[in-house]
Amino acid sequence: MAQLLRTRAFIDGRWVSAASTFPVLDPATGEEIAKVSDCGTMEAQDAVNAAYKAFHLWKNHTAKERSILLRKWFELINQHKEDLAKLITAECGKPMKESIGEMTYSASFLEWFSEEARRVYGDIVAPSAKDRKILLLKQPVGVASIITPWNFPSAMITRKVGAALAVGCTVVVKPAENTPLSALALAELSVQAGIPPGVFNVVPCSREKTLAVGELLCTDPLVAKISFTGSTATGKILLRHAAGTVKRVSMELGGHAPFIVFDSADVDKAVAGAMVSKFRNSGQTCVCSNRFLVQSGIHDAFMEKLAKAMDAELKLGHGSEPATTQGPLINTRAVEKVENQIADAVAQGAVIVRGGKRLEGSFMQPTLLSNVNTDMQCMREETFGPLIPLVKFNTEQEALAIANASPVGLAGYFYSRDISQIWRVTEQMEVGMVGVNEGLISTTETSFGGIKQSGMGREGSKYGIDEYLEIKYMCLGGLSL
Numbered sequence: 001m002a003q004l005l006r007t008r009a010f011i012d013g014r015w016v017s018a019a020s021t022f023p024v025l026d027p028a029t030g031e032e033i034a035k036v037s038d039c040g041t042m043e044a045q046d047a048v049n050a051a052y053k054a055f056h057l058w059k060n061h062t063a064k065e066r067s068i069l070l071r072k073w074f075e076l077i078n079q080h081k082e083d084l085a086k087l088i089t090a091e092c093g094k095p096m097k098e099s100i101g102e103m104t105y106s107a108s109f110l111e112w113f114s115e116e117a118r119r120v121y122g123d124i125v126a127p128s129a130k131d132r133k134i135l136l137l138k139q140p141v142g143v144a145s146i147i148t149p150w151n152f153p154s155a156m157i158t159r160k161v162g163a164a165l166a167v168g169c170t171v172v173v174k175p176a177e178n179t180p181l182s183a184l185a186l187a188e189l190s191v192q193a194g195i196p197p198g199v200f201n202v203v204p205c206s207r208e209k210t211l212a213v214g215e216l217l218c219t220d221p222l223v224a225k226i227s228f229t230g231s232t233a234t235g236k237i238l239l240r241h242a243a244g245t246v247k248r249v250s251m252e253l254g255g256h257a258p259f260i261v262f263d264s265a266d267v268d269k270a271v272a273g274a275m276v277s278k279f280r281n282s283g284q285t286c287v288c289s290n291r292f293l294v295q296s297g298i299h300d301a302f303m304e305k306l307a308k309a310m311d312a313e314l315k316l317g318h319g320s321e322p323a324t325t326q327g328p329l330i331n332t333r334a335v336e337k338v339e340n341q342i343a344d345a346v347a348q349g350a351v352i353v354r355g356g357k358r359l360e361g362s363f364m365q366p367t368l369l370s371n372v373n374t375d376m377q378c379m380r381e382e383t384f385g386p387l388i389p390l391v392k393f394n395t396e397q398e399a400l401a402i403a404n405a406s407p408v409g410l411a412g413y414f415y416s417r418d419i420s421q422i423w424r425v426t427e428q429m430e431v432g433m434v435g436v437n438e439g440l441i442s443t444t445e446t447s448f449g450g451i452k453q454s455g456m457g458r459e460g461s462k463y464g465i466d467e468y469l470e471i472k473y474m475c476l477g478g479l480s481l
Contacts, residue, residue: 004083008037009204010187012050013197018043022206024181027093027328027362028318036180039203044172044213045220047201051143051170052222054198059140059168063118066166070114073193077107077158077186084154084185089319091179092153093327093362094281096319106155108444109460113162116465120167132477138469140168141248142224145217147238149230150330151284153179157186159448160227160250163464165199169225172201174213178330180204218242225468226250229286232408232453250457250467252286252449255410256382258403259289259439260425262396263297265415266437271305273439274388275313277413279366280440282326283386284334287411287433287442290383292390293399299392303353306388307368310354314366328362329385335364338385341378345369345389348376355386374402382408396421404430410450413439432458 008015018037026033037043058066077084084106085099094102125134144164148156157173164171175183183202190200205213218226218241225248228238232254242249259277261270277289294302317324329335339358346352350372355365364385372379372389379389393399403412412431416422426434432450435441442448449458457467 004080004087004185004188005034005181006184006188007034008184009039009043009047010184010200010202011043011047012054012201013191016043016046022177024091024178026090027178027330030361033090034181036184036204038209039205039213040209041212041216044174044203044216047172047203048143048217048220048222050198051172051201054196055140055142055168055170058165058170058196058199061168063120066168067114067117069194070110070117070162070165073190073195074107074110074114076189076193077103077110080189081107084182086320087181087185088153088179089327091181092150093319093330095324095327096322098281099319102152102155105442105444106158109155109158109162112444112460113166113465116163116462117166119462120465120469130481131479132475133479135474135476137472137474138167139472141468141470142169143222144169144171144225144227144468145223146171146173147214147217147226147228147230148173148175148183150176150178151281151286153182154186156229157183159459159464161200163459164225164227164468165195167465167468169468170199172203172217172223174203174205174217177205177207177210214238215241218247219244221245224248227457227467228252235455248467250459251455252457252459253410253453253455254382254408255286255450255454256291256406256408257287257289257411257413257431258291258293258429260399260403260412260414261292261294261298261302262399262414262416262418262421263295264418264421265298266417267298267302267305269437270302270415271309273413273415273435273437274306275309275439277435277439278388279314279326279386282329282364284330284384289413289439291379291403292388293393293402294390295399296392296394299390303368303370303390307354310366310368316359316363316365326366326386329364330362332362334385335362338364338367338383338387341376341381341383341387342367342369344377345372348373350376350389374405396425400425400428404428407452408450408454409452410454411435411441
């Protein structure tokens with residue numbers, strides 16, 4: 001881990017110190033891991049300028065040249081996978097098994113987009129006049145500001161940066177203040193891969209400087225594109241910033257995923273799906289299930305089996321311990337939010353079936369609630385923690401009404417063995433991604449993104465690369481044919 005630990009900003013191919021530093025803490029213990037350069041608007045401006053200068057060179061590399069460099073970066077990440085995973089566990093808290101999984105996922109985006117780089121095709125269009133030819137060209141948008149969250153501190157960077165670099169864009173990455181070490185480690189490996197100076201820049205900063213740095217990255221006229229993953233509230237602020245210069249924007253914002261179990265479901269598979277969907281990263285993922293709707297015919301059997309699975313499979317501890325499946329939440333504010341949702345639900349009649357208690361530091365017991373209704377806070381607000389509220393429903397229409405009664409629509413899940421019901425529910429769920437009889441849906445090859453207030457644009461898949469491209473129409477006239 002030490003060989004990839006970097007604590008200074010990475011701008012124009014150089015490691016740059018700022019006037020001050022901020023601490024990065026282990027969320028499991030509260031102990032300081034490192035002090036990192038606390039960049040301000042000056043460093044952010046330097047990074048934008050470097051990226052703009054580099055763009056005019058990088059875009060002229062051939063697609064094959066960019067592809068080869070991204071492939072080298074992918075191979076280096078795989079070579080250092082365990083050390084990179086240790087960094088994630090240290091600063092984010094997730095168990096090592098999950099951190100290793102994230103690094104596999106993270107590397108896969110560089111592999112995928114290294115391949116997609118050579119598949120950016122334009123079009124030749126049949127003209128209406130005989131003396132002209134019509135071509136549609138695809139060109140990189142320019143400098144992209146990449147603003148990423150703490151819950152997947154490596155994969156959320158490569159999912160955006162892989163697409164951007166593949167088509168010839170350059171980037172300035174602002175990682176979350178909780179987890180800058182993973183971003184800086186990626187920068188070190190980018191150097192080793194031969195990515196030219198200024199193409200990939202990282203400006204870490206503290207919570208106190210985030211607003212000013214974020215505003216500069218979203219308003220500077222040299223920035224052509226913004227890609228953000230985070231809360232809906234923050235996304236709206238960044239959209240307002242972007243409007244001033246009419247920038248291209250991709251937003252992957254908050255979710256509040258429903259998880260529906262119909263009477264026709266295989267209950268054991270539904271329980272397994274609920275476990276992986278809810279408790280991955282201790283419930284701190286944007287696509288994890290939040291609202292559990294179980295049809296009355298199997299409600300009690302599902303709840304009983306789910307409680308037993310929680311007892312048997314979940315073990316709290318430091319992420320570095322091999323037996324740990326549940327690490328800490330990212331900070332005490334996150335724990336307090338889960339506590340408040342539980343207290344609100346219990347006050348309105350919910351019953352604690354498992355867990356319900358806050359433990360030392362940022363640890364929270366995995367919690368199962370029954371007798372939940374839709375007026376409770378946990379059914380109206382995203383939790384981002386290890387809480388399962390169970391709501392009993394009677395009809396398919398009732399379940400869909402509850403599932404769709406949310407201003408956000410990122411992911412949704414349901415379990416059924418009725419093929420007609422599968423098609424009906426899939427088409428009617430107001431989300432961008434649907435897991436049918438599957439609780440773990442994220443993969444490089446598929447489009448990732450939501451509808452409603454869960455954002456705009458798509459990441460990953462063959463469509464993710466389009467977010468960093470402009471289409472230019474070329475009319476070649478005056479031809480003698």
